[in-house]
Amino acid sequence: MRGTIEGIAAALATNGLILRGGFRFASDEAAPASLSGAPAKSVLLVGQAGAIPWPHFRRWLERQARGIANPLDTWSREVIGAVAQEFGGRMVSPSDRPYLPFQQWAMRTEGLKPSPLGILMHPEYGLWHAYRGALLFEEEILLPEPHKTIHLCDTCADRPCLKSCPVDAYSEQGFxxxxxxxxxxxxxxxxxxxxxxxxxxxxxxxxxHRYPPEVQAFHMAAFARL
Structure with missing residues (x-):
């Protein structure tokens, strides 16, 4: 499976995406279905670091009809779905209903913990990363255990992330x-x-790794339409 993992990583990289690790489901877990319909035995998470996928997404978006709904989700499904099809996996998205436990999967895969904003804190990327999908396989994939990482929020005494919003949207009580x-x-x-x-x-x-203003404005506009 090593060659397959390397091939998946290379295929994702053509659109600026990265393979963020994965794990095998325990035999007693209620795992989601694989491509065949049988319970998946392994999952690989797909995401981004910084805004590297943005130019690829923008070029795709320029070719689409105006007013396409949820364009970033649609693009992610398309490009990750193509990789899944090539390697015999089933692609799932964080926006699928019913929701799959992507954050729990990510914590299990990379050993991350949530920041006070709810976004998982990464030791290198900080808050500037995301998970765009996952690949489910019926085969068992041997992957190394996640490295133990320092949770940077534990070392941050000032917590400026809880002091900069004019309406105190984030606090110890939640969002x-x-x-x-x-x-x-x-x-x-x-x-x-x-x-x-x-x-x-x-x-x-x-x-x-902070997203450029154009990228942040795009995400904020999507949030404001909710």
């Missing part, structure tokens, strides 16, 4: 969705609409 949405849509929310979440941008880790 105030309606307060955030109302602010982003309102007259005073232009800095967020143009440059992204102020709390997220205040995090001092992984800044070299």
């Amino acid at each position: 105030a969705h309606q307060a955030c949405l109302g602010h982003v849509r309102g007259a005073r929310g232009e800095p967020c609409r143009v440059g992204g979440c102020l709390d997220r941008n205040a995090c001092p880790y992984g800044t070299e």
Whole structure:
């Protein structure tokens, strides 16, 4: 399977995506179905670091009809789905219903923990990474255990990610969705609409991987349409 994993990683890289590891489901787990319909035995997570996939996505989007719904999800399904088809896996997405436990899978795969914003904190990428899909296989794939990593939030005394939002959308009590949405849509929310979440941008880790303003504005516009 090693050659297959390398081939999958190379195929994903043509669109700026990366293979973020995976694991084997335990025999007593209620694993989702593989391509054949039998319970999957292994899962490989697909994602991004920084905004490397953005140019690939933009070129794809320019060829699509105007007003396509959920274009980033659609692009991710298309390109990851093509890799799944090539290697005999089943592609699943974080937006599939019923929702699959992508965050739990990611924590299990990479040993990450959530930040105060809910986004998993990566020791290299900080908050500037994402999971775009996963590949489910009926075969068992031998993968190394995740390395133990320092949870950077534990070393951060100031927690600027909880102090930069004008409406205190994030706090120890959780995410105030309606307060955030109302602010982003309102007259005073232009800095967020143009440059992204102020709390997220205040995090001092992984800044070299920070999404450019264009990318952050795209995601904020999608959030504001909810």
